[in-house]
Amino acid sequence: MSGGHDEHGHHHREPESVLSLRVRALESLLVEKKLVSSEAVDRIVSAYEQDIGPHNGAKVVARAWVDPAYRARLLADGTAAIEELGFGGVDLQVVENTPGVHNMVVCTLCSCYPHALIGLPPVWYKSFEYRSRAVREPRVVLREFGVDLPESTEIRIWDSSAELRYLVLPERPAGTERLNEADLAKLVTRDAMIGVAVVKPPAGASH
Amino acid sequence: MQHIFNIDESRHAIERMAPVDYLGSSYYERWLDRNIRLLVEKGVITREELERRMAQLAGGTDPATPHSDPKLTARMLRVTKDRTPYRQPGPPPCFALGDRVLTRHDAPVGHTRLPRYARGKPGVIVRVHGTFIFPDTNAHGQGEQPHALYSVRFDAALLWGDSAEPRAPVHIDLWERYLLPDAPARSTS
Numbered sequence: 001m002s003g004g005h006d007e008h009g010h011h012h013r014e015p016e017s018v019l020s021l022r023v024r025a026l027e028s029l030l031v032e033k034k035l036v037s038s039e040a041v042d043r044i045v046s047a048y049e050q051d052i053g054p055h056n057g058a059k060v061v062a063r064a065w066v067d068p069a070y071r072a073r074l075l076a077d078g079t080a081a082i083e084e085l086g087f088g089g090v091d092l093q094v095v096e097n098t099p100g101v102h103n104m105v106v107c108t109l110c111s112c113y114p115h116a117l118i119g120l121p122p123v124w125y126k127s128f129e130y131r132s133r134a135v136r137e138p139r140v141v142l143r144e145f146g147v148d149l150p151e152s153t154e155i156r157i158w159d160s161s162a163e164l165r166y167l168v169l170p171e172r173p174a175g176t177e178r179l180n181e182a183d184l185a186k187l188v189t190r191d192a193m194i195g196v197a198v199v200k201p202p203a204g205a206s207h
Numbered sequence: 208m209q210h211i212f213n214i215d216e217s218r219h220a221i222e223r224m225a226p227v228d229y230l231g232s233s234y235y236e237r238w239l240d241r242n243i244r245l246l247v248e249k250g251v252i253t254r255e256e257l258e259r260r261m262a263q264l265a266g267g268t269d270p271a272t273p274h275s276d277p278k279l280t281a282r283m284l285r286v287t288k289d290r291t292p293y294r295q296p297g298p299p300p301c302f303a304l305g306d307r308v309l310t311r312h313d314a315p316v317g318h319t320r321l322p323r324y325a326r327g328k329p330g331v332i333v334r335v336h337g338t339f340i341f342p343d344t345n346a347h348g349q350g351e352q353p354h355a356l357y358s359v360r361f362d363a364a365l366l367w368g369d370s371a372e373p374r375a376p377v378h379i380d381l382w383e384r385y386l387l388p389d390a391p392a393r394s395t396s
Binding site: 016018019021022023024025026028029030031032033034035036037038039040043044047051052079087088089090091093108109110111115116123126128135136137138139140151152153154155156157158159160161162163164 | 242264279324342356372377381
């Protein structure tokens with residue numbers, strides 16, 4: 001349903017691929033049988049394009065950084081805590097990075113991912129390579145992402161095998177004491193919430 | 208959305224792709240294969256119907272009449288906001304935080320969420336999540352059978368042997384039916 005839908009009427013030059021034709025044929029049949037409506041498909045696509053993305057998760061992280069009581073609630077019951085900020089659609093477990101502990105999320109069996117908070121997964125997250133190597137050689141994988149952690153840091157890998165999704169609460173970078181919640185949220189990246197990056201201080205911040 | 212198939216049937220449908228097709232397909236190509244496979248199996252569409260519709264669309268006409276279904280649209284959008292339906296009441300958990308467990312060493316024919324790399328391995332319960340619908344039965348029309356789900360921690364060396372990286376434990380969410388008690392039992396002090 002997701003692919004090809006926005007391409008209606010844009011096929012005047014290149015011949016349409018069998019794949020695109022198959023997607024459109026399936027949608028056409030389901031519309032005919034009144035099982036979906038094109039309007040519903042368009043609204044879902046636009047929700048994922050505009051409303052649902054890493055900016056949602058970043059708000060959760062920034063709130064946890066500035067509000068210790070919220071942070072405690074988030075770690076105890078992620079699902080309830082994100083509802084406080086108006087987010088849902090996911091049963092959430094939040095895992096917290098601390099000076100000696102780094103968390104990293106993978107789904108070895110498929111590609112489970114907290115869409116509601118960080119949008120659609122990047123291609124590498126769904127690749128066989130990441131899915132098989134993240135559990136087996138996380139330090140090597142993290143170094144490839146540019147994260148070089150000391151040997152003394154424990155790396156906790158979370159293989160999300162059930163209907164629970166994992167979000168990493170990254171460490172708040174040094175030098176951000178004066179930033180407000182909205183500016184802190186701007187520092188938080190999708191990759192940091194998957195656990196393959198750390199949040200960097202803003203340019204010019206003193207360490 | 209229309210309750211034609213559930214999430215576990217859906218995952219199992221992708222697992223049933225021919226391995227060569229699976230490996231050669233992109234993520235969303237697998238979704239498409241899954242959707243067609245299940246809709247055909249459930250009798251919603253036929254492969255012939257799909258082929259005919261592809262030919263019609265290639266010829267420039269779409270015979271489907273667009274319709275509006277605001278209730279469906281609202282229901283689909285609610286899924287991105289509402290609580291998920293997978294947490295359901297079930298029997299109380301048999302294991303507690305800190306318990307040592309051993310994963311079963313089964314090779315089930317159907318769907319399971321116990322990864323092969325963690326079968327027959329010792330681990331420790333680090334979180335009791337509550338009771339969740341059991342994929343192994345829900346994928347096969349055998350009911351939801353909700354029961355306890357745990358986060359189980361495995362030492363890397365016990366999963367990967369000598370090539371394991373130091374201090375890199377793996378945590379997996381596992382249902383109670385995947386687990387056996389492992390000695391030594393947790394101290395009850």
